[in-house]
Amino acid sequence: MAAAPKLPQMITANRLRDGEVVWWKAGHWVERIEQGSVYEDPKAAAAALTEAQVFVTDRVVVNPYLFEVRVTDGRIKPASERELIRAAGPTVRHDLGKQSCPTLESFDVSL
Amino acid sequence: MPLIKVGAHLDSEIAEDAFVTVADDAPLTDAPAIVSLARFKKERDVLLARNTPLGIRLKAAENPEELGDDVHHFAVVVLEIPTFKDGRAFSWARILRTRMKYRGEVRSVGHILYDQVALLQRVGVDAFELPETITLAQVRRALGEMKNVYQPSADGRKTIRDLRAG
Amino acid sequence: MYRYDEFDAQFVAERVEQFRYQVARRLAGELTEDEFKPLRLMNGLYLQLHAYMLRIAVPYGTLSSKQLRKLGQIARKYDKGYGHFTTRTNLQLNWPKLVDVPDILAELASVEMHCIQTSGNCIRNVTADQFAGATAEEMEDPRPLCEIIRQWSTRHPEFTFLARKFKIAVGATEHDRAALQYHDMAVQVVRNAEGRTGYLVMAGGGMGRTPYVAHVMREFVEREDILAYLEAVLRVYNEDSRRDNIHKQRIKILINAIGPEEMRRRVAREFEEIKASGTLQLPQDELDRIKTYFAPPEFEKLPDVSSQFEVAQQRDADFANWVMTNVAKHKQPGYAIATISLKPVGGVPGDATSDQMEALADLMDEFGFDEVRVSHEQNLVLPHVKKRDLPAVYARLKALGVATPNAGLITDIIACPGLDYCDLANARSIPVAQDIARRFENLQRQHDIGELKIKISGCINACGHHHAGHIGILGVDKKGVEYYQLQLGGSGAEDASIGDIMGPGFGRHEIANAVERVVDHYLKVRLDGERFLDTYRRVGMEPFKNVAYLEQLYAAY
Numbered sequence: 001m002a003a004a005p006k007l008p009q010m011i012t013a014n015r016l017r018d019g020e021v022v023w024w025k026a027g028h029w030v031e032r033i034e035q036g037s038v039y040e041d042p043k044a045a046a047a048a049l050t051e052a053q054v055f056v057t058d059r060v061v062v063n064p065y066l067f068e069v070r071v072t073d074g075r076i077k078p079a080s081e082r083e084l085i086r087a088a089g090p091t092v093r094h095d096l097g098k099q100s101c102p103t104l105e106s107f108d109v110s111l
Numbered sequence: 112m113p114l115i116k117v118g119a120h121l122d123s124e125i126a127e128d129a130f131v132t133v134a135d136d137a138p139l140t141d142a143p144a145i146v147s148l149a150r151f152k153k154e155r156d157v158l159l160a161r162n163t164p165l166g167i168r169l170k171a172a173e174n175p176e177e178l179g180d181d182v183h184h185f186a187v188v189v190l191e192i193p194t195f196k197d198g199r200a201f202s203w204a205r206i207l208r209t210r211m212k213y214r215g216e217v218r219s220v221g222h223i224l225y226d227q228v229a230l231l232q233r234v235g236v237d238a239f240e241l242p243e244t245i246t247l248a249q250v251r252r253a254l255g256e257m258k259n260v261y262q263p264s265a266d267g268r269k270t271i272r273d274l275r276a277g
Numbered sequence: 278m279y280r281y282d283e284f285d286a287q288f289v290a291e292r293v294e295q296f297r298y299q300v301a302r303r304l305a306g307e308l309t310e311d312e313f314k315p316l317r318l319m320n321g322l323y324l325q326l327h328a329y330m331l332r333i334a335v336p337y338g339t340l341s342s343k344q345l346r347k348l349g350q351i352a353r354k355y356d357k358g359y360g361h362f363t364t365r366t367n368l369q370l371n372w373p374k375l376v377d378v379p380d381i382l383a384e385l386a387s388v389e390m391h392c393i394q395t396s397g398n399c400i401r402n403v404t405a406d407q408f409a410g411a412t413a414e415e416m417e418d419p420r421p422l423c424e425i426i427r428q429w430s431t432r433h434p435e436f437t438f439l440a441r442k443f444k445i446a447v448g449a450t451e452h453d454r455a456a457l458q459y460h461d462m463a464v465q466v467v468r469n470a471e472g473r474t475g476y477l478v479m480a481g482g483g484m485g486r487t488p489y490v491a492h493v494m495r496e497f498v499e500r501e502d503i504l505a506y507l508e509a510v511l512r513v514y515n516e517d518s519r520r521d522n523i524h525k526q527r528i529k530i531l532i533n534a535i536g537p538e539e540m541r542r543r544v545a546r547e548f549e550e551i552k553a554s555g556t557l558q559l560p561q562d563e564l565d566r567i568k569t570y571f572a573p574p575e576f577e578k579l580p581d582v583s584s585q586f587e588v589a590q591q592r593d594a595d596f597a598n599w600v601m602t603n604v605a606k607h608k609q610p611g612y613a614i615a616t617i618s619l620k621p622v623g624g625v626p627g628d629a630t631s632d633q634m635e636a637l638a639d640l641m642d643e644f645g646f647d648e649v650r651v652s653h654e655q656n657l658v659l660p661h662v663k664k665r666d667l668p669a670v671y672a673r674l675k676a677l678g679v680a681t682p683n684a685g686l687i688t689d690i691i692a693c694p695g696l697d698y699c700d701l702a703n704a705r706s707i708p709v710a711q712d713i714a715r716r717f718e719n720l721q722r723q724h725d726i727g728e729l730k731i732k733i734s735g736c737i738n739a740c741g742h743h744h745a746g747h748i749g750i751l752g753v754d755k756k757g758v759e760y761y762q763l764q765l766g767g768s769g770a771e772d773a774s775i776g777d778i779m780g781p782g783f784g785r786h787e788i789a790n791a792v793e794r795v796v797d798h799y800l801k802v803r804l805d806g807e808r809f810l811d812t813y814r815r816v817g818m819e820p821f822k823n824v825a826y827l828e829q830l831y832a833a834y
Contacts, residue, residue: 014324014328016303016304016375017304017374017375017376018328018329018374018375018376019324019325019327019328019329019372019373019374019375020328021326021327021328056310057306058306059303059304059305059306062310062324063310063324079757080757081696081705081754081757081759082326082696082702085326085696085697085705086326086327089327090327090697090698090707091697091705091708092625092697092705092707092708092711093625093697096327096357096372097327
């Protein structure tokens with residue numbers, strides 16, 4: 001029996017200087033999850049994570065790691081509540097975090 | 112890694128290590144040797160009969176009180192710090208100095224942070240084998256970063272309370 | 278309150294420069310994150326979900342108006358205009374930038390504040406009763422000893438790399454408002470048979486994965502010996518604690534492993550030696566010197582009854598309600614202790630905005646209050662309010678949104694930041710607190726229910742103190758979904774007890790219902806004068822469990 005397909009992955013980290021949550025987009029870091037790169041292939045994801053480590057040594061980010069997302073109709077939704085909250089902001093303060101920015105393209109924040 | 116010794120006036124210098132750390136199963140030479148607690152327990156009489164300075168190297172879990180009065184036979188007591196998180200060596204150094212009245216060299220080796228150097232010195236450590244990233248210049252800086260201390264320790268340094276009393 | 282002398286000021290200034298240097302080295306790549314992390318933790322700087330988090334020390338929960346104003350300013354300038362008061366009476370900023378932290382520390386130093394040892398495996402903030410110095414209940418003000426312990430423990434060379442964090446509290450009243458028995462070590466001011474004042478020392482309390490209530494280490498320690506005794510406990514802990522399993526490294530685990538008797542024996546041995554060496558003795562004149570900093574303000578000679586106060590209660594029902602719960606008896610005639618609620622129904626428990634902090638500082642100046650206190654229940658307290666000023670103070674607090682008349686009632690909920698903020702969390706806690714508070718908003722119902730302490734933690738680390746809740750709630754992650762476990766019958770007061778776990782968890786949208794069913798059952802079966810806690814202790818878990826799971830039972834049909 002074939003194993004269930006793994007969920008696509010993205011890479012996230014915190015920026016060293018200001019702690020801002022960022023996502024990997026093929027060679028650099030972006031501040032909006034929907035701008036980040038989604039990796040369907042686990043090998044490509046792992047390779048990207050290795051590439052991202054350079055930014056640790058270069059003191060740009062801290063602790064990059066992979067996490068799972070679901071993509072529906074082109075909209076990205078983290079699979080875990082934790083990454084959802086990281087991507088949006090505190091659920092109890094909609095005026096704080098990335099969700100408060102008017103330029104934020106909507107993504108599925110429902111818990 | 113070089114040995115850095117700290118004097119009574121917090122002056123620090125790189126020093127030659129007169130000792131050789133000898134593995135448990137290796138033969139001793141004529142050189143001053145540092146041996147493990149396990150080896151000392153096994154070969155105590157032989158080791159003490161030698162005419163060269165002797166040192167002992169304690170693991171993080173080894174309380175120097177196990178040495179009893181024998182501690183005074185050692186020219187150096189080496190305290191291992193396997194990870195900076197393991198702060199037991201701070202108490203071992205303190206006990207060596209204040210309870211056991213040990214006057215030889217107390218040496219820290221292992222995974223030591225810059226921020227620990229000054230604290231180790233206060234509890235009685237007077238020699239360091241430090242990671243490459245901590246240079247002599249850094250040691251000197253570390254020792255001078257905080258001019259005053261709030262509580263007494265093995266270094267006998269005047270505390271802020273003493274200074275307030277004038 | 279304590280005022281820095283030149284030595285304290287220099288110490289903090291040097292500490293700021295030390296951290297500035299450490300940050301510079303980190304940014305220059307001379308320190309890796311692994312090497313930098315313990316250093317930044319020692320200055321209270323965490324990396325959380327959204328950003329860094331800076332925990333500012335509020336020693337024994339005491340702040341001057343100048344300090345409170347500065348906290349508001351710092352939150353506005355460097356953060357997002359608010360801060361969070363914690364269960365250890367500290368203040369957390371949730372969005373500081375690493376590059377700004379040295380400057381934040383410098384600004385804090387300018388008002389005699391710091392972030393030293395608010396994290397890391399070292400001795401943390403020493404806490405005390407938020408009514409200290411004001412209540413008639415106390416044997417003496419516990420805060421001078423807190424200050425002495427604070428200085429002794431600051432950058433203590435031997436105890437900076439303990440197996441785990443170490444939390445100390447000091448008490449001087451029979452009724453314990455500081456949860457002494459849940460601390461790693463606690464000191465209780467006592468009087469012995471000869472009438473001498475000294476200290477009872479206990480150790481080994483704690484929350485977290487394995488909660489424990491503290492054991493008495495020594496019934497009576499002479500005043501001058503107290504630091505020697507505390508040092509003895511710390512030394513035994515530092516030497517003998519496990520170092521191999523992070524979940525088994527608090528002192529509570531050590532004492533449970535070797536037994537309190539053996540712990541006492543080891544401590545006694547250390548204590549005798551330290552005492553004999555004489556280096557840590559606390560002379561009476563030093564104690565007296567510190568005490569002078571905590572001398573009460575110049576109280577006015579007032580009659581105990583204030584007509585303004587009485588009349589205002591008759592005229593204004595809101596004010597009367599607020600007085601009922603938020604105003605406590607003061608030792609000085611004509612004065613009172615006022616609790617400023619940071620638990621508006623539907624708000625975030627323990628949060629205060631910069632505007633609120635600054636306005637409260639103005640209030641303090643205007644009414645001549647030199648101090649405000651932070652309680653471990655995440656409220657603020659004005660310890661010395663003239664009764665005749667209470668109506669005016671209340672009006673100002675109400676305008677600021679911090680006059681919710683719920684101190685000690687069911688909507689006065691303690692909640693950790695939870696998964697909305699915290700890197701360690703498994704579930705959110707704040708929305709649960711908000712749901713429950715909204716459910717019980719009706720004041721009459723709240724009064725009917727009476728004292729009921731609900732405490733919510735978003736993970737097993739128990740920063741919300743859920744083990745000590747009359748109703749405790751623990752958020753867990755069950756296959757990616759938030760679930761909430763109920764515990765009943767905990768107490769952090771002098772009758773300390775660890776809450777009993779009810780059973781399987783409740784979903785995010787079931788938990789408030791379950792709590793309501795539990796509370797309604799209490800109302801049904803309580804005897805005259807029984808609080809929820811008393812009823813629970815009388816009837817046990819079974820009846821509460823039966824009603825709590827009703828929703829699941831119906832669903833099963």
